[in-house]
Amino acid sequence: MEFNVKHGALATIKTGCLVVGISEAKTLTGPAAELDATSGGQISAAIKRGDITGKSGQSLMLFALPGISAQRVLLVGTGKDELNDRSFRKLVAGVIGGLKSGGATDALLALAALPVKDRDLYARTRLLVETTRESLYQFDQFKSKKADKPRLKKGALWTADKADAETLKRAIAHGQAISDGASLTRDLGNLPGNVCTPSYLATQARELAEQHGLEVEVLEEKDMQALGMGSLLSVSAGSAEPAKLIRLSYQGAGKAQPHVLVGKGITFDTGGISLKPGAGMDEMKYDMCGAATVLGVLKAVASLQLPINLTGIIAAAENMPSGTATKPGDIVTSMSGQTIEILNTDAEGRLVLCDALTYAERFNPASVVDIATLTGACVVALGAHTTGIMGNDDTLVAQLLDAGRQADDRGWQLPLFDEYQEQLDSPFADIANIGGPKAGTITAACFLSRFTKAYRWAHMDIAGTAWTSGGKDKGATGRPVPLLTQYLLNQAG
Numbered sequence: 001m002e003f004n005v006k007h008g009a010l011a012t013i014k015t016g017c018l019v020v021g022i023s024e025a026k027t028l029t030g031p032a033a034e035l036d037a038t039s040g041g042q043i044s045a046a047i048k049r050g051d052i053t054g055k056s057g058q059s060l061m062l063f064a065l066p067g068i069s070a071q072r073v074l075l076v077g078t079g080k081d082e083l084n085d086r087s088f089r090k091l092v093a094g095v096i097g098g099l100k101s102g103g104a105t106d107a108l109l110a111l112a113a114l115p116v117k118d119r120d121l122y123a124r125t126r127l128l129v130e131t132t133r134e135s136l137y138q139f140d141q142f143k144s145k146k147a148d149k150p151r152l153k154k155g156a157l158w159t160a161d162k163a164d165a166e167t168l169k170r171a172i173a174h175g176q177a178i179s180d181g182a183s184l185t186r187d188l189g190n191l192p193g194n195v196c197t198p199s200y201l202a203t204q205a206r207e208l209a210e211q212h213g214l215e216v217e218v219l220e221e222k223d224m225q226a227l228g229m230g231s232l233l234s235v236s237a238g239s240a241e242p243a244k245l246i247r248l249s250y251q252g253a254g255k256a257q258p259h260v261l262v263g264k265g266i267t268f269d270t271g272g273i274s275l276k277p278g279a280g281m282d283e284m285k286y287d288m289c290g291a292a293t294v295l296g297v298l299k300a301v302a303s304l305q306l307p308i309n310l311t312g313i314i315a316a317a318e319n320m321p322s323g324t325a326t327k328p329g330d331i332v333t334s335m336s337g338q339t340i341e342i343l344n345t346d347a348e349g350r351l352v353l354c355d356a357l358t359y360a361e362r363f364n365p366a367s368v369v370d371i372a373t374l375t376g377a378c379v380v381a382l383g384a385h386t387t388g389i390m391g392n393d394d395t396l397v398a399q400l401l402d403a404g405r406q407a408d409d410r411g412w413q414l415p416l417f418d419e420y421q422e423q424l425d426s427p428f429a430d431i432a433n434i435g436g437p438k439a440g441t442i443t444a445a446c447f448l449s450r451f452t453k454a455y456r457w458a459h460m461d462i463a464g465t466a467w468t469s470g471g472k473d474k475g476a477t478g479r480p481v482p483l484l485t486q487y488l489l490n491q492a493g
Contacts, residue, residue: 001136002176003129003155004107005168010158011038011068016104018070019095021114024054024080024398031110031158035073039065043075055079059098062281068273068333072104076111084117086123089131100150110158112168113327121164122171124155125409129175130482135381139190139475173286174304178407178485188292189467189476193268193285198236198244200263201291205246205314208295211447212250212302219245229355231334236317236349238272238325243317245356248295250302250310257366258309259491261298262356262482264349264372265291265316272319272345273327280469287349289466289476290371291316296481299487306492312364315352319345331429335359336451341429349374350444351433354451358442361454367396368457369446369487371480377440379464387411387465387480390445391458400458400487407482411460420446 006013010020010031020031028036028044036043042065046052052060056079063072076095079087092111099107109132112125120125132155139145157168182195184307188196188204202218209216222240224233230246236243246265249258266287270276276284294312301310326332330342332351335358340351349372358369378388389411391397397413405410420442423435431450435443465479 001133001153001155003157003172005165005172005423006156007158007159007162007165010034010110013158015071015103015106015108015156017072017074017099017107018068018110019076019107020110021076021091022052022054023078030113032075035068038067040067042066045084046072046075047241052077056091058219059093059094068479070108074098078114082117085127086121086297088114088116088127090406092128092131093135096132096152099152100136102411103151105151106154106156107152108156108158112157113160118158118168122167123406125171126175128157129172129221130179133176133179134478136184137186139187142192155490171437175490176200177265177300177303178304178482181296181485182300182481183315185289185292185296185475185480185481186476188295189286189289191270191285192320196285196288197241197267198265198318199241201267201288201314201316202244202246204295205248209248209300212299214298214302215249215251217247224355226412227335227359228333228337229306229335230332231340232315232317232352232355233265234332235272235319236340239318239320240321241318243360244314246314246316248298248312252305253307253309255307255325258311258363259488260311260313260359260360260363260368261294261366262313262315262353262370263291263294264288264353264374266349266352267316269319269346269348270321272348273325274344276346276347283467283469286467286476287373287470288316289373289462292476293371293462293466293481293484296478297484298376300481300485301488306488309493310488311365311389313356313360317352319348334451338431338450339429341426341432344434347434347444347472348405350447353448357448357451357457365455368398368452368455369460369484370457371460371462371484373466374461375441375444377408378461381414381441382412384392384464384466384468385410388414388441388461389458390414390416390442392449393456393458396456396458399490400460400483403490404480404483404485409483409484409486411480411483414442416442416449453490
């Protein structure tokens with residue numbers, strides 16, 4: 001759904017549904033007070049009857065109010081406490097959930113006027129836009145009977161002051177670009193592994209490049225062999241699907257150093273010879289959500305035409321058991337020249353990422369951020385709400401954490417102390433690919449750090465945040481597209 005901006009007297013604006021918030025306070029304020037006065041006290045009368053009290057989660061639809069041009073007025077309770085990011089998002093999602101099954105084909109939302117803790121008009125508006133579009137997302141590509149399309153087609157945001165219109169337009173543009181990128185990421189993540197293969201990701205990258213004028217390069221397995229990417233190729237060795245190393249470049253700032261995003265693209269992860277348990281293995285189609293994030297962020301950045309240079313690198317492979325698969329105890333040589341003893345073939349993400357991170361050196365990057373559904377240990381540590389972030393540059397990590405707070409797509413820093421490196425010692429090779437049962441998220445990042453000494457680097461473990469497991473809400477989330485796009489918005493200035 002696309003948004004536009006409207007200003008002026010609410011009562012005079014024609015729309016299928018006008019949405020305003022009312023608190024549990026005894027006195028009406030803001031848009032609700034304006035509509036109440038124009039309609040001859042219809043809203044206060046509804047409150048007096050007990051039809052609505054303003055309690056959070058309540059709503060009341062009123063039709064054909066006298067003096068009001070809108071066909072419907074939807075009153076939504078905002079509670080008695082100050083709204084925060086979470087409660088504001090829940091309010092907006094509830095409104096959209098009601099509207100998309102209702103009769104209105106367009107709606108005017110006066111919700112950006114609501115105060116939200118630590119959020120200015122721009123931030124409130126962007127949260128509103130992103131939450132609205134997220135609530136309208138559907139993935140029914142493989143359903144023989146498609147879900148009913150929402151009747152709600154158009155949205156408008158209201159401001160009392162015409163001077164605020166430019167702020168709203170900027171927030172809408174940013175919110176729509178970010179949500180478009182997140183939707184692409186969700187679509188790719190939700191695809192089954194028999195559709196979304198490394199070759200499919202390469203095709204999607206080429207299509208994105210054509211749409212947005214990006215430079216694209218796809219390295220085949222013979223190209224990776226020539227570069228010495230023995231670690232990455234060890235993961236695809238057991239699969240009939242060939243690995244791909246995909247590069248996309250966006251040029252928005254002349255010859256400036258590019259920011260580089262590196263995405264783990266394991267399109268299906270069986271664990272290889274170290275086979276995973278069968279329960280829940282279907283969700284291993286989501287093991288390419290780091291790659292999907294890279295494509296989603298590139299789409300958002302290209303749509304916004306940010307004055308930066310951005311390169312995305314995707315290490316795509318399928319991890320399968322077979323007679324040709326890599327075995328526990330095998331030793332491979334990475335592009336960097338470091339040898340790796342593979343103690344567990346299910347720790348494959350770091351094996352594809354390390355060669356991609358070495359490859360990133362050739363672009364003389366301003367920063368490198370890798371994004372990966374890397375460890376179950378991160379889910380144990382941080383659950384499904386927060387992305388784990390580590391790196392070799394405290395300033396870069398702080399910038400990502402700040403971007404996460406701005407975008408309401410939060411991360412949390414875990415330590416990367418030298419003491420953890422010792423867990424990766426191998427008696428037979430330069431490094432082992434696992435560090436034992438303790439601090440699994442940290443030792444995975446320690447492994448990657450061995451390949452990132454030439455530049456500023458941060459690692460994002462999205463194993464808990466990239467998708468929602470089980471139940472009716474199962475599916476890819478589109479995170480951390482908002483965080484990374486905000487980081488790049490900040491870099492653009």
